[in-house]
Amino acid sequence: MTKTLLKIFSFILLLSAAITAMLLLNLNKNRENTGATSVQVEESNDTFETAMKAVRNDSFEGSGRVYEAEEGDELSEIISDLKAGDTLLLKTGDYREILDISGLHGTEDNYITLEAAPGAAPVFDGSGLSEASDDPALPDGPVMIRLSDCSYVRLSGISIAHAEGQSACGIYVEPGCDHLIIDNCSMEDITVPDPSVEDHCANGILLFGDSAKEAIEDIFIYKNTIKNCATGWAECISVAGHVTNVTVEGNTIDNTGNIGIDFTGNYSYCPDPSKDFPVSCEAIGNTVKNCKSAYATSYGLYVDGAQGIEFRDNTIIACSGGIEVGAEEQQKSDEYATCKILVAGNKISDCPEAGITIGGYETNLGWVKGVTVRENTCKNSGTDPEGAILTLSKCRGIRIENNIFEAASDKTLFVRSEMGKKWTKDIIFRGNTYKTANSDEYAILW
8 A cells, every 4th residue: 555655656746747847848938939028138258358457457558569650640551551469659749630540450369559659648639620511501520530340449548629510520430340449538629510400410439330231349438538529419429320239438528518428229320120229338437527408408328229238337417417218219119129228326416307317208209118227326406397306208117226316405306207107107116215405314215
């Protein structure tokens, strides 16, 4: 009797294990077939991470020949002779020229470097320079340094100033470029005439991914300073279209007239809608201040139609708004919506229109989904009559956790949401601290 019971019990255990395995297999298959939105995050490039670390530690060195150039030299000719590992040192001077760098390729272990000579201050001065324009009334401003078909190239310690005109730009990166480092450069007085007129645009640094065949990928923008510009309806540092794996870190942006740092997509810049937005990019430890526009809400940091973007440990001071995760365009498919965004550890202060804004601002525009907002500190923001510290519009799947929201007065709204449950849904508040500046009492509301 005992042996029979043991056999029956053993059979039941085996049958249970088999059923469990089948259920798990079916569950995994169902998960694979849900059609849920996903972001293809590129695997980290160890050699590029090594190069980035060397720049951070000020230990980046070339391995090849060293050239020198001074004001008046034919830079294009010198640059065309550079090989992997070579370095071009620029002496102090005003370089009154537009630098078009094309077909320059280092290797993963041997970058080509263009940098300021030790103690030197080379300035690319755009005063009086322009490019061909279809509109005589609005000359095209100079693109001071243009990179096309370049890889494993570093620009360091270069200054750019006084570039004026439509589409004026400090550094412009075209499709087909990869593994570029732009560090410790400075830019000032990059302007467009009549900046309040719609579509009058200028940029400090622009990565413009308008090709379906070739992406812009693996770019490190580090410790640059951009100030006193008038970018009109464009942004100071802009990453647009078919672009992947960009790190914007430790930069200082001050008084540039509109948005500070922007990752933007779904504008049909790239003809393939599935590639028409930045993926797997991050802005870390930047300081953005005094970016205010008289004709638009200019946020310090902005995601618009991009996916897999992280904003971490940035400081935003006295901009129109602090951080926005938005969707200005109606995406071609829900899977191309703004999604998988992390906003964490940022410090936002004195931004009158809003501290943090999430969602498409019209019901007929794009969705924002899958956003985590955590451990940010937001003070003295949203003080305008229609402002709020946190604004929610067309969005879903939003997690707002462990933040500190401090209002300037008891008249400031902590949260504003006007679209209703149809358009603002699946919102979770957890562990946030809400405080009024003139009170010592903290209140945990969720």
